[in-house]
Amino acid sequence: MDRHATDRYATTPPTPDQLRRWQRYLANERAEAQVYRELARKRTGEEREILLKLAEAESRHEAHWRGLLGDAGTGPHKPDLRTRILGVLARRFGSVFSLALMQSAESRSPYSFDDDATEQMSADERIHAEVIRGLATRGRERMSGNFRATVFGINDGLVSNLALVIGVMASGVAPQIVLLTGLSGLLSGALSMAAGEYISVRSQLELLEASTPDPETRTAISELDVDANELELVYRARGMTEHEAAARAAAVFTALVSSRGELDDAHLIPTTDREETGSARSAALFSFLSFSVGAFIPIIPLLFGLGGVVAGIVALVLVGVSLMFTGGLTGVLSGKPPLYRALRQLLVGLGAASITYTLGLAFGTIL
Template sequence: MTAPAADTPTPADRRRWARYLVEERAEGSVYQKLAARRTGEEREILLSLADAERRHEQHWLDLLGAEPEKLPRAGVRSRMLGWMAGRFGSIFVLALAQNAEARSPYDSEQYATPAMRADEKVHYEVVRGLAARGRRRLSGSFRAAVFGANDGLVSNLALVLGIGATGVSSGFVLFSGIAGLLAGALSMGAGEFVSVRSQRELLAATAANDDATASAGDLDIDENELALVYRARGMEQEESLARARRIVTAAQAGVRGAATGPINAQRADDHEIVGSDWTAAVSSFLLFASGAIIPVLPWIFGLEGTNAIVVALVLVGIALLSTGAMVGVLSGGPPLRRALRQLAIGFGAAAITYVLGVLFGVGAV
């Protein structure tokens, strides 16, 4: 990569090049740290990205002539990514790196080569692809976590505000909040347990056995119903017949199952994908409870009336903004917009119950 010819660079040019240099080093370090926590293809991809950042780093070193005696610090975003990559190596880092790659300064930088500008656009697509893999792996558990915590936040906030608006005592509001927490968490846990247990039972009921394989050696090679087993599981007719013939031939030759794979077409890891019913139940209980406890905290610590309601709104608002921003980061969307959307939905539901509490209450709060 050759630096473009230039007139005498100004001090501002050299400061800008030095800043680019430290940013490229910081980005390369992020990819190196992420690669250290990965294996296989993802590791190779991340190491290749780190190599590309070193090429860009060398470009700015060539322009500067040598390593400057004093370099600026990398930006806050780059330092934060480096810190997170070294400790977590999570999808959050890739999602943030994706956003960083989308804002390349080289598009308007006359001293960046066309190859560097093209590299940055390619890097964005590569990081986006890696982040998409992580999002797919995380989607189920992340959805459950956000749903559980958010459900606890919004439902219990709505409950305590609605009860509080009727003018009852603070002790009654606290009791209602704790009761709502337990009722909701137990309901969530029981629902998840029944859902996962039912799905595991359904999988067990549809699991095939090896009875047909065990008797394959006694079948007539030309007239048998073994092919129907595969057709019943969705295989095409010709492929079913060919597989059945291979199994019967191998069984009669005394090497039953050779080069054919098991007759059981159900994936062995289906139960692992579904997960444990007790794990799902306990996780749902805890996630709901972790959200539902927040609106009750002001009453737990002795606040009353309007003060308790205001503090509850502030605490829940912070939690809603945090979960919304987290969703935004992971989805690659604007975190602020997602955070405000989450806040509006949660406060909207709470406002409805508060108004109902005022309308049907026995007194003003």
């Protein structure tokens, strides 16, 4: 704890507002330390060690506020709502969602603007945000492939089929025609998304395969002229410097001699690290299902026999809630404010629907 802060409040008693703020800080630090311990309990190895170190740091901050509060810090104090939600998520799930929320919380620490917090505590919180960003990034990378296809598919289904249904509805055709149009949009869009995702991932895999060294190359290495050493050119073509390539080629020939002309896969031409692309079939399936889920929501009121303005309003409400949920979820995972992402998704969806509604009215008048 900061000795100067202790001396200052020994002569000037803190105000009631300061006491309440310190009590809130104290409760939050206790709760955040517990969140890190809960997350550590569900992990092993290096990640567990890092999270426990963060919990220790939060405990140091807790000691600072406890020292300032004195007897006023002994009672039960509740953390704020955000920290309580983090605690529930950590206990129930312990997932990347919790880490993403912790990243956001650490990034917006009030200590930078509070004279009662030390500069070291403020610096700690900024560093903690970067540590959590690194841990959350690992989780995001593990779930990025299918999660990306799912979120994009749902959003595309919601926006495209809502725009289609609202546009056709505005033209004044019968509800049965609107429903048939919505179902056709669902199937055609889902199939298109699945086909596009399959081709995209499959093409990426084929490009990577084209860059992968041919394993049969090792059969030719034993026949090379050691003095000419053209194997060095292979390594230089792969991005090594002339010195590195020469050393690598010499090592391969040394291994070739020691193994009596037989090289295993460990001595083949090295490949560069690549991101995991995932399965083309898996990506296509996720895209098909997620688009179908999103595109199904705008036609729900039509399936229940609603029509006209009522069906349009219900569809807009259902899709609006869904867009805000997916937008907020994306915001949480990216460590950004979820409300902004939710509203952005909502505005995009409603904007597309308003355009097609206007066009539907125009075509309906012409027809």
